[in-house]
Amino acid sequence: MGIEARYQRVADQVAHLAQAAGRDPREVRLLAVSKTVGLDGVRGALDAGAQDFGENRPDSILEKHQAFPQAKWHFIGNIQSRRIPDIVKSAALVHSLYQVSHAVKINETAERLGKVQDVLVEVNVSGEQSKSGVSPEELGALLQACEPLSHVRVRGCMTMAPRGDAAVARACFEDLASLQASVRKGMDAQRAAVFNELSMGMSEDWQEAVFAGATIVRIGRAIFDDAFDEVE
Numbered sequence: 001m002g003i004e005a006r007y008q009r010v011a012d013q014v015a016h017l018a019q020a021a022g023r024d025p026r027e028v029r030l031l032a033v034s035k036t037v038g039l040d041g042v043r044g045a046l047d048a049g050a051q052d053f054g055e056n057r058p059d060s061i062l063e064k065h066q067a068f069p070q071a072k073w074h075f076i077g078n079i080q081s082r083r084i085p086d087i088v089k090s091a092a093l094v095h096s097l098y099q100v101s102h103a104v105k106i107n108e109t110a111e112r113l114g115k116v117q118d119v120l121v122e123v124n125v126s127g128e129q130s131k132s133g134v135s136p137e138e139l140g141a142l143l144q145a146c147e148p149l150s151h152v153r154v155r156g157c158m159t160m161a162p163r164g165d166a167a168v169a170r171a172c173f174e175d176l177a178s179l180q181a182s183v184r185k186g187m188d189a190q191r192a193a194v195f196n197e198l199s200m201g202m203s204e205d206w207q208e209a210v211f212a213g214a215t216i217v218r219i220g221r222a223i224f225d226d227a228f229d230e231v232e
């Protein structure tokens, strides 16, 4: 099975499961995480209909965005301050903001480039040491710090679940969904309408995320790694 067929299969599965979860399939965007493949791999997924791609390194998002500007490029990796210009040049959506200083620099860069940068706040819901992100308690303060930044628009939240246990992953995703819902309650209608994205779920746990309300699932290996052919 090649990348085109795997992308198509995953896209069908995501749409089916969204429906099974009582959701409109159009509410769940499939982000093809292409960080392990080159331009040929991206082309395969594009040919199968992929529109959104995720990268975790500034060099890669810069290169792939230049090669395929027709796609939407998402930055899902760790943000380093000095690489913010490359990220802002390339990214439709940055999933991994969790520091005020980065928000300030993204704002300055976006203003210079004449864009408003859409971002998600990464939340470390599980509290694992190895994961980055604000704690659930810190989310409000970061949102407040972003409020005056006219060239940063916070669109929602992102998280990564602990690996290996579907029930634990589901609980983590549900926690983020309810945290986001409670934050939205405190916003005016206009602000709440913009703060509506939930980026959660990867190759091994996206089903749990769709049931918990994900609007973006970030899937790499199930699309780009042929070891996943044998899973089903």
Ligand SMILES: *Cc1c(COP(=O)(O)O)cnc(C)c1O
Pocket: 033, 035, 056, 076, 077, 160, 201, 202, 203, 204, 218, 219, 220, 221, 222
């Ligand atoms: C690599 C990566 C993914 C995709 O993971 P897979 O297990 O390959 O689906 C999703 N999100 C982030 C932040 C990643 O770094």
